[in-house]
Amino acid sequence: MAALILLLAMRTYEETGVAHAQSDGTLHTTEATITKLTSRTTSGRDGGGQDGGSGEWTVTTTYTIELRIGDETKTVNGVPDDSVNDLQEGQRVPAGLWHGRVVEIDGRDVWRGWHPGGWDLALFVLYPLITGYLIALALAAAAYLTGRDGRVRLVRQERAGPWALGFLVALAASFVLMGCAAFGNTIAYWPLVPVGAGTVTALAGLGRVLRRARGTRVEDSPSGTAPTRA
Numbered sequence: 001m002a003a004l005i006l007l008l009a010m011r012t013y014e015e016t017g018v019a020h021a022q023s024d025g026t027l028h029t030t031e032a033t034i035t036k037l038t039s040r041t042t043s044g045r046d047g048g049g050q051d052g053g054s055g056e057w058t059v060t061t062t063y064t065i066e067l068r069i070g071d072e073t074k075t076v077n078g079v080p081d082d083s084v085n086d087l088q089e090g091q092r093v094p095a096g097l098w099h100g101r102v103v104e105i106d107g108r109d110v111w112r113g114w115h116p117g118g119w120d121l122a123l124f125v126l127y128p129l130i131t132g133y134l135i136a137l138a139l140a141a142a143a144y145l146t147g148r149d150g151r152v153r154l155v156r157q158e159r160a161g162p163w164a165l166g167f168l169v170a171l172a173a174s175f176v177l178m179g180c181a182a183f184g185n186t187i188a189y190w191p192l193v194p195v196g197a198g199t200v201t202a203l204a205g206l207g208r209v210l211r212r213a214r215g216t217r218v219e220d221s222p223s224g225t226a227p228t229r230a
Helices: 002-024 118-149 156-182 192-220
Strands: 028-045 057-069 072-080 092-098 101-105
Touching: 002 092, 002 101, 002 118, 028 101, 057 092, 057 101, 072 101, 118 156, 118 192, 156 192
Parallel strands: none
Antiparallel strands: 028 057, 028 092, 057 072, 092 101
């Protein structure tokens, strides 16, 4: 799980950094030579219709572009056809780099970004599991810190309700983001939104449980002070 969280954090940082650099024009620009252009064409139906077989037939062409930058050779995969246009092998072009990674060629965006393939596909599939784990981790840490005063300690069962509420909010936020992405409105830091919304909701719920538990244990204590428990 730690490896998945680290990978998700790295990908989120990467996509956010690239989007920020493109928006404020801070990409490192250098001269490059296109050494190789390779095309790959796929075809199939777009999946339209209730039976999944009445969609329109589509043909998609993507390119792999090899660039020579100084003494280095860099490869960019999955470049869409409209970003290639009249680019040719042997052509000298300006390349925009972010930490050594090719983001733009001749002013055209060639950064693949979040895509349903490779490690990104694994992150998409496992994202609910990662989100639930992070919310549970935040709740456990908060419960531990609030229990250090010795007045009350919440057991795992008491954290289950806030966790479930936070997880449902995170799922709802994920569906909203997917709906926005379907219309082309994708944000680079999208993994932070469901996790953040779910964690805040869960912590708010934990606060209510904590106040209720403290009040109950104060009332049950003969001396008016809540007893502690392991």
